[in-house]
Amino acid sequence: MSLRASTSQTIGPYLRIGLEWMVIEDLAPPGVAGDRVRLEGRVVDADGKPVNDAAVEIWQANSQGKYASPEDTQAQPAEKAFRGYGRSLTDDAGAFRFRTIKPGRVPGPEGKHQAPHLTVTIFMRGLLKQLQTRIYFPDDPANADDPVLNLVPAERRATLVAKKRADGALEWNVVLQGKNETVFFDF
């Protein structure tokens, strides 16, 4: 059988009604292994205006590089208390936030390992389909050889790497369009 995937439609401005019940900004309760990460950012449009009606979702492996998904058949165990999924709905400043752990490295194309990263899916009014992007970690030596990061033109790679702030949090912003536009993937 060969069917065609349903057409994507915008999430619209009223996403909170349907999605707020499962906001997950703290992914890693006490006991989950790994280095703790506080991640904050903003979503802005082509005019630099905050986007106050976006859903930002992250998906990640645990600290051992294992996804809590039946599709991940690697030997290392998943952790019961760590699903690896987060959802934040932007506020009036366009801001979103997560507390999580730094994921381990996961396999990539041709058996090479990828640098630690978070997979990011973004929905909002004005997007007829989601944007797909990634967050990498600053100063990780594995970034230099990451097979996905290396597909991105060198001058744009920095848009996928979070910055470490003086207060210890990681900052990663989404610029939808224009100067310093975030890299988005055709997925």
Place this chain on the structure above:
Amino acid sequence: MKDPAPYRRPYRGTQPDYLFPPYASTVRRAPSQPLVVLPHTLSELTAPVFGYDDIKPQDSDLTQQHPGEPLGERIVVSGRVLDENGKALPGLLIEIWQANAAGRYNHRVDQHDAPLDPNFTGAGRILTDAEGRYRFVTIRPGEYPWRNHHNAWRPAHIHFSLFGPAIVTRLITQMYFPGDPLLEYDPMFTCVPDEKARNRLVSTFDWETTMPEHALGYRFDIVLRGREATPMENRR
């Protein structure tokens, strides 16, 4: 190790572009730089799993979430979730939200001059069963105006959000109603050139799921992306 099989890329004309000027909000929000083609690695081929701990049985009946009955016409919305290979997708989380019968959302941003209904929130969720089936009871949402262009009205619709087996199968879409005269004027509905793809967003009246003396049935099947049959070893 062989690379795992990727998901199929969309068929031409069946998925919207980011920039679609008739829908005015896309103009300042669509990316302008070329997208980078992403290989489907383990990060793209996996997705979170949800279970019965996450939802409650009454979450799928939007008419039973308050002390009183909501106003409007009760309907049953049901269907199956399949992938492009025709495989039923069990255990998937579906989230829906919608306007009330008067065309008003229970949301601070919605200032449309139509009444809120204290007995209707407009949010539901369910997990698909072993055959990929789902079933919601709700009320038929009203049409409502928006400010996209002069005299713009959204056709009646229900928002659907689905998680599939992989992050790249994540889908948010809208279900419409058969025979709605507003569809042809709606830039969201007309955002893709493929007419068949558009029409798959329109539910069908379903006599078999219609409940006698109680509620009309509408059927809405959803298809998520499917995997290529064989791994493509040299894909870059």
